[in-house]
Amino acid sequence: MVRIALDPTPWHHSHSLLEFPDVAARLGFEHLQLTPHADFAPFFRHPKADDDLVRALRKRAADAxxxxxxxxxxQRISSPDERLRVAAVRNLTRVxxxxVELGVPVINTEFSGRPELPEESEDAFYRSFEQLLPLIEREGxxxxxxxxxxxxVEDGLDAWRVIRGLNSPSVGFVYVASHTFHMGDRARTLIPELGNRLGTxxxxxxxDHRRSHGLRYISNPPGNTARVHQHLNIGDGDVDWTELFGALRSSGFLEREDALIVSNVFAEDEDADASARHQLSRLRELVGGHS
Incomplete structure (x- = not known):
């Protein structure tokens, strides 16, 4: 059965890294996905955790x-800037x-290239994986x-094609519901195509930023390339959760023991505990088949 994990980002400002397992347990979660944190693996920088911190984190999680x-x-693994790409490969190698030291079987990440340089970014992505893929496959x-x-790459189908081009079952897809409308709003057709390569x-x-003929959000100057999306509580936006979970159910994702759903609301920090409890309740209902 699919697992439901908490993203602890809303508590980064108020709790230490070692407190996150206790936060998750207190809110009713049995699982926790670690997100970029200054004491562990910050955005775009070399990881800062050592063996002692890893041991302490394992113990706190077990105790909780x-x-x-x-x-x-x-990490900028698809950066067209070769210096940044090389640093990203080194950093991700350490991640x-x-x-492996934590006993964590899954790493979820982003392409981290640039939309104005798609060909150069895709080339950088494949060059990075020439180095990373042997390590990923060797470590399991x-x-x-x-x-x-x-x-x-923002469209979901195009992203799947890039991933498929690696020709490795060790690399899969993260479907982010709050990116639905940037990915092409294609859950019903994309999820069956991903099959077991949908990992999280x-x-x-x-x-939906596309509504009102593209004027639902107005940012200046007109025609700028800003992307807008939110990470709201389930039910507060336009995502079709019945369609999404119908596709997940029919594809077999919800029955897989290795499948993972992560609650990652970032818009309710002022009431993060209540938000997390709401998310867990709604996700359990959706997994159970109740719309």
Whole structure:
């Protein structure tokens, strides 16, 4: 059966890294996905965790009765800037080592290229994986990738094609519900095509920026390339959760023991505890088949 994990980002400002397992347990979650944190693996920087911190984190998770099924690092592995790409490969290599030391089988990440340089970014992506893929496969780690808004590939089907081009079952897809409308709003057709290569689903709501003939959000100057999305509580946006979970159910994702759903609301920090409890309740209903 699919597992439901908490993204602890809303508590980064108020709790230490070692407190996150206790936060998850207190809110009713059995699982926790570690997100970029200054003491562990910050955005775009070399990881800062050492063996002592890894041991302490493993103990705190065990004491809380919480597992850590996935890490979320973000590194510029598709950067057209070769210096940044080389640094990202080094940094992600260390993240893979940390995952193995923690006993974490999954790494969820992003492409992290540039949309104005799609060919150069795709080339950088494949060059990075020439180095990373042998390590990923040797260590038995599963790495899943999210086509994030403002990346060199944003459409879900195009992103799947890029991933498929690696020709490795060790690399899969992250379906982020709050990126639905940037990915082409194609859950019903994309999820069946992904099959078992869909490794993780992130659950947060968002508004459809395409509505009102593209004027639902107005940012200046006109014609700028800003991408807009939210990470709202389920039910507060435009995502069709019945369609999404219908596709997940019919594809068999919800029955897989290795499947993971991560609650990742970022818009309710002022009431993060209540938001997390709401998310867990709604996700359990959706997994159970109740719309």
């Amino acid at each position: 009765g919480v597992t850590i099924p996935a890490l979320l690092p973000v 893979i080592e940390l995952a 780690v599963r790495l899943n990738i999210d086509p994030h808004p403002d990346d060199f 689903v992130y659950a947060a709501d968002t508004f």
